Amino acid sequence: MPQIAQLAETWSSQIFWMLVFFGFIFFVIGRGMVPKVMATVEARDQQIAKDLAAAEAARAAANAEEEAWRVESNRQRAEAQAVVAKAKAEAAKASETRLAKANAKIEAKLAEAEAKIAEARSGALKEIEKVAAEAAGDIVTRVAGLSVDAKAANAAVKEALNG
Amino acid sequence: MAEAAKVDPMHQFTIQPMFGTEHWQIAGYNIAFTNSSLWMAIAAVALLVFVAGGMKRELVPGRWQMAVEGFTGFIDNLLAANIGPAGKKYVPYIFSLFMFILFANLLGLVPLGLVGAHPFTFTSHFTATGVLAVMSFAIVLIVGFWKHKLHFFSLFVPHGTPLVMIPLIFAIELVSFLVRPFSLGLRLFVAMMAGHVLLEVLSGFVINGINAGLGIGPVVSVLSFVLMIAICALELLVAGIQAYVFALLTSLYLNDAENLH
Numbered sequence: 001m002p003q004i005a006q007l008a009e010t011w012s013s014q015i016f017w018m019l020v021f022f023g024f025i026f027f028v029i030g031r032g033m034v035p036k037v038m039a040t041v042e043a044r045d046q047q048i049a050k051d052l053a054a055a056e057a058a059r060a061a062a063n064a065e066e067e068a069w070r071v072e073s074n075r076q077r078a079e080a081q082a083v084v085a086k087a088k089a090e091a092a093k094a095s096e097t098r099l100a101k102a103n104a105k106i107e108a109k110l111a112e113a114e115a116k117i118a119e120a121r122s123g124a125l126k127e128i129e130k131v132a133a134e135a136a137g138d139i140v141t142r143v144a145g146l147s148v149d150a151k152a153a154n155a156a157v158k159e160a161l162n163g
Numbered sequence: 164m165a166e167a168a169k170v171d172p173m174h175q176f177t178i179q180p181m182f183g184t185e186h187w188q189i190a191g192y193n194i195a196f197t198n199s200s201l202w203m204a205i206a207a208v209a210l211l212v213f214v215a216g217g218m219k220r221e222l223v224p225g226r227w228q229m230a231v232e233g234f235t236g237f238i239d240n241l242l243a244a245n246i247g248p249a250g251k252k253y254v255p256y257i258f259s260l261f262m263f264i265l266f267a268n269l270l271g272l273v274p275l276g277l278v279g280a281h282p283f284t285f286t287s288h289f290t291a292t293g294v295l296a297v298m299s300f301a302i303v304l305i306v307g308f309w310k311h312k313l314h315f316f317s318l319f320v321p322h323g324t325p326l327v328m329i330p331l332i333f334a335i336e337l338v339s340f341l342v343r344p345f346s347l348g349l350r351l352f353v354a355m356m357a358g359h360v361l362l363e364v365l366s367g368f369v370i371n372g373i374n375a376g377l378g379i380g381p382v383v384s385v386l387s388f389v390l391m392i393a394i395c396a397l398e399l400l401v402a403g404i405q406a407y408v409f410a411l412l413t414s415l416y417l418n419d420a421e422n423l424h
Contacts, residue, residue, distance in 0.1 A: 002176040003288050003356070010178045010199075012192035014290035017200035021207045022295065025263050030255030033214045037235050038254065040220045040228075047222060 133157040170367035172360045176287055199285045206266040206285075213266075234262065238410065245414040249421045253414070256302070260295060261410035268355060268402030272395070286405075287355040289348055296348030299413040303343075307420035318423055347412055354405045358398045365391045 137153040140146055180195035187194045217224075217231025224232060238258045242250030264286055271284025285291045307315040319336035320329055365387045372384030 001173055002178060003290070003352075006178050007290070009193065010195075010197065011290050013180075013195045013197055014178070014199060014285075014288060015294050016189070016192070016194040017196070017203055018285075018291050018294040021200075021203040022259065022263060022298070025207050025210060026256060026259040029211060029214050029262075030259035033218060034235055034255050034258050036220065037214070037217055037231055038239065040224075041232050041236060044222055044224075 129154070129157055129161065132161065170363070170370060172363035172367065175281070175283075175359060175363060176356065178288075198281070198283045199288060199291065202267065202270060202283045202285050203291075206263060206270055209270065210262050210266050214262075234258070241410065242414055245411070246418045246421050250414065250417070253417055257410050257414055260299070260413060261406050264295070264351065264409055265403060265406035268406060269399070271355070271359070272398055272402060284355055284359060286351055287359055289352040292348040292351045293344075295351075295409070296344045299347060299416065300344035303413075303416045303420045306417065310421065311423060315420070315423070318419055343412075343416060347409065351405050351409055354401055358394070358401055361394055362391060362398065365394065 133150065133153045133156075136157055137148045137150060140148045140153070178197045178199050180197050181201055182196060184196040185193075187196065214231055216227040217229075219225065219228050221228060235254070235258060238254055238261060239251070242253055242257060246253070267284065267286045271282050271286070273282050275282045307318070311317075319333045319340065321332065321336070324332050368387040369384045369391070372380040372382075372387065374380070375383075
């Protein structure tokens, strides 16, 4: 077994070179390069986490934007509906007043016309009474040869006409 | 059967100085650059190339970067699961440990023998694994005593121990704690050596079976070869598992040091 048979001649060389090469590996590779490799991994993990957070924030912002837009559009729709309702009410009011005015005019004309008709009718009735009285007087004179007092004739006619 | 003796399953673990450096010394201690050192260097360079390929630092990683980040993430998760947030600072150490052992184990399995080169698995030497184990244990001790001062000794007295049992439990826990560096280093060394010995023994069977001529020999060779293929797959698994076990146990021991119980 050379490990034991050669122990006396080789142990110092083995230990020396082991320390030299392990020292090289530890200080150059372990202390020098490994932290850089791990820093790269760390940086990548952080980058990924940052990107994910940014994406999440962007999503939240988009959601908020949409929500704000919805609220705004709802508000504008309500405003528009209020304007329409107000216009409708105003128009209804205006047409009502105009209708009322026209109605009143028509009513006045109607009343005037009715008054005229009534006047004409009473005028005509008086004329007929007068004519009838004269005619009655004449008829009495010719038939009976009596001269009838105009007043009596008038009264008689009135009685006969009005029943 | 003279040829059978030529296949020595232990020969592959022999350490040889290379490039005429066998006389290099520091303060009287030999530091020859051996084939073992060479494969440590190869593992280190391969790991450097591997990690450097993943250093493009792109936001959308390519395959290579993905692979490197997979390993760092794996170690990071291991430490987060076993130690918690305090485990983050041990990532460089556990990553170096895990990757160095993994690369060493896997490179030792590369069938370079086909082209005449001789791969050497330095994790099959307890002098090498021992360094790593002692280093891990030393870090556990330093962190433990730094963080908890002498209160660290309460690690050896589990909660709810009856008063009369405390001396006994303390002794048992202390021994099991002190055995950790040995079990840590020996486990890796034994697992790697056993696998390589097994492969070598089986390959010896294949060669000797063929040399034995017609008869039962070739049957043994074919069966051994099939078994070798299966064990090669198993060894790849063991290479990964042993690296993982080393890193996992180190992180568990560090958890003791960080959080006591």
